[in-house]
Amino acid sequence: MKIPYFPGCTLKTTAQNFEMSAIESAKKIGIEFIELPRWNCCGVVASLTSDDLMRHLAPVRNFLRVQEMNKQGLVENENRLLTLCSMCYNTLSLSNLRMKNDADDLQKINDFMHKEEENYDGNIEVVHFLSILEEMGFDKLAQKITKPLKDLKVASYYGCMLLRPKEVGIDDAEAPTILENFVKSLKAETVDWDAGSRCCGSYHTVNNVEIVYTLVKGIILDARKNGAEAIITSCPLCAFNLDVRQSEIKKDNPDFQTIPIFYFTQLMGIALGLNKEALGLEFNKIDAEDILKKKKLIK
Amino acid sequence: MAQIIKLKDKNTDFLEKITELSGEQITLCEQCGTCSAGCPFVSEMDINPSQIMRLVMLGQESVMDSKTMWLCASCFTCTVRCPRKLDLSKVSEALRQVKLRGAIDEIDIKEISDEEALKLPTIAVVGSFRKFTG
Numbered sequence: 076m077k078i079p080y081f082p083g084c085t086l087k088t089t090a091q092n093f094e095m096s097a098i099e100s101a102k103k104i105g106i107e108f109i110e111l112p113r114w115n116c117c118g119v120v121a122s123l124t125s126d127d128l129m130r131h132l133a134p135v136r137n138f139l140r141v142q143e144m145n146k147q148g149l150v151e152n153e154n155r156l157l158t159l160c161s162m163c164y165n166t167l168s169l170s171n172l173r174m175k176n177d178a179d180d181l182q183k184i185n186d187f188m189h190k191e192e193e194n195y196d197g198n199i200e201v202v203h204f205l206s207i208l209e210e211m212g213f214d215k216l217a218q219k220i221t222k223p224l225k226d227l228k229v230a231s232y233y234g235c236m237l238l239r240p241k242e243v244g245i246d247d248a249e250a251p252t253i254l255e256n257f258v259k260s261l262k263a264e265t266v267d268w269d270a271g272s273r274c275c276g277s278y279h280t281v282n283n284v285e286i287v288y289t290l291v292k293g294i295i296l297d298a299r300k301n302g303a304e305a306i307i308t309s310c311p312l313c314a315f316n317l318d319v320r321q322s323e324i325k326k327d328n329p330d331f332q333t334i335p336i337f338y339f340t341q342l343m344g345i346a347l348g349l350n351k352e353a354l355g356l357e358f359n360k361i362d363a364e365d366i367l368k369k370k371k372l373i374k
Numbered sequence: 375m376a377q378i379i380k381l382k383d384k385n386t387d388f389l390e391k392i393t394e395l396s397g398e399q400i401t402l403c404e405q406c407g408t409c410s411a412g413c414p415f416v417s418e419m420d421i422n423p424s425q426i427m428r429l430v431m432l433g434q435e436s437v438m439d440s441k442t443m444w445l446c447a448s449c450f451t452c453t454v455r456c457p458r459k460l461d462l463s464k465v466s467e468a469l470r471q472v473k474l475r476g477a478i479d480e481i482d483i484k485e486i487s488d489e490e491a492l493k494l495p496t497i498a499v500v501g502s503f504r505k506f507t508g
């Protein structure tokens with residue numbers, strides 16, 4: 076299956092380990108990501124005021140590229156746009172929703188993009204990679220596993236943007252299970268914990284890092300208390316806060332017990348038998364190899 | 375402890391402006407406090423989210439001086455829980471926009487150290503500047 080893919084800026088820079096591991100893992104199960112030939116940053120956060128239409132322009136422009144890819148035959152009759160970054164997913168989805176629900180707004184945006192060859196027709200569906208896996212069937216994924224992640228206790232960190240608001244959430248906002256089902260399909264153990272969809276502090280990490288330290292400490296302590304040996308995420312901003320900020324907490328508090336943070340696709344890659352070089356584990360700030368070696372999953 | 379809040383005269387224009395910008399019918403808020411109870415940033419806030427709703431409802435422009443709207447990270451936790459289906463993340467955004475559209479930024483790029491600038495991922499910087507600059 077070939078599917079149009081929107082990487083977003085962070086996956087090309089600090090989150091290369093996310094992109095690498097996702098592309099290689101997807102290949103293993105017969106999914107080929109076709110990157111949009113031209114794409115632009117979605118703006119990270121969705122514009123939330125009623126009149127600020129301008130900020131929906133960047134997300135929507137990317138949808139035109141998907142229409143073009145279909146015309147050019149890069150993909151066949153594929154109106155889905157795949158994302159990996161939770162924030163890209165959320166921002167693109169919210170803009171798309173507005174375009175689908177408000178014909179006037181769609182018209183205005185199309186008028187503004189008059190130099191483009193065609194109009195956005197409102198028919199693109201933004202999807203997250205996890206939803207594609209769910210649709211394919213986690214049981215099917217389980218059948219393709221060559222290296223079961225036996226005894227590894229994995230806490231699923233949803234953060235905010237995969238689940239909220241409800242209109243774009245990929246699962247139930249209060250009691251999600253999609254990541255746990257994913258973890259089970261890799262034959263790892265799930266962790267029952269409270270902090271899985273608690274905000275990590277998001278962009279406050281730029282100018283109010285103390286808040287992020289407090290929230291991250293809370294999340295890590297909860298994971299520890301419930302026996303987690305690893306935490307998975309699908310958001311490069313969650314990953315930065317949980318991983319890099321956690322390493323700074325450790326520096327200031329040597330007794331603090333850290334937990335490695337993985338992109339869900341990195342664990343998927345291990346379970347599918349990819350070698351560690353394909354997963355960019357060296358980009359993870361808190362040592363990610365240690366626990367995998369202990370569990371005899373890598374050498 | 376009981377708090378005494380002195381109200382200024384109700385500025386209906388202010389309520390109308392925030393209602394329009396946010397697209398949220400603020401006067402529907404029933405003051406149940408669910409939003410404040412679940413907000414991950416509430417301990418840092420000087421006025422909690424449900425109080426903001428009440429003060430805006432009463433047309434109190436003084437909420438513009440509160441830290442709350444800047445601390446709200448649009449995490450949508452309250453959004454999915456409000457029994458009146460109100461979206462407080464939109465109210466915070468409207469309040470921020472009122473300030474930012476007056477060309478007053480909340481963050482200065484020069485305040486970020488070189489060390490931090492090199493470390494921060496694009497997603498954090500773009501997100502922050504989207505929320506804190508006009």
Ligand code: SF4
Binds near residue numbers: 082116
């Ligand atoms: S949300 Fe992040 S990763 Fe996605 S395009 Fe925007 S900056 Fe880039």
Ligand code: SF4
Binds near residue numbers: 236237273274310449
């Ligand atoms: S947990 Fe933090 S970074 Fe992750 S999606 Fe939520 S706000 Fe964003």
Ligand code: SF4
Binds near residue numbers: 409
């Ligand atoms: S949860 Fe909704 S109704 Fe309750 S106080 Fe907050 S905004 Fe008002």
Ligand code: SF4
Binds near residue numbers: 449450
């Ligand atoms: S959206 Fe804002 S007010 Fe609501 S819970 Fe999140 S940070 Fe708090």
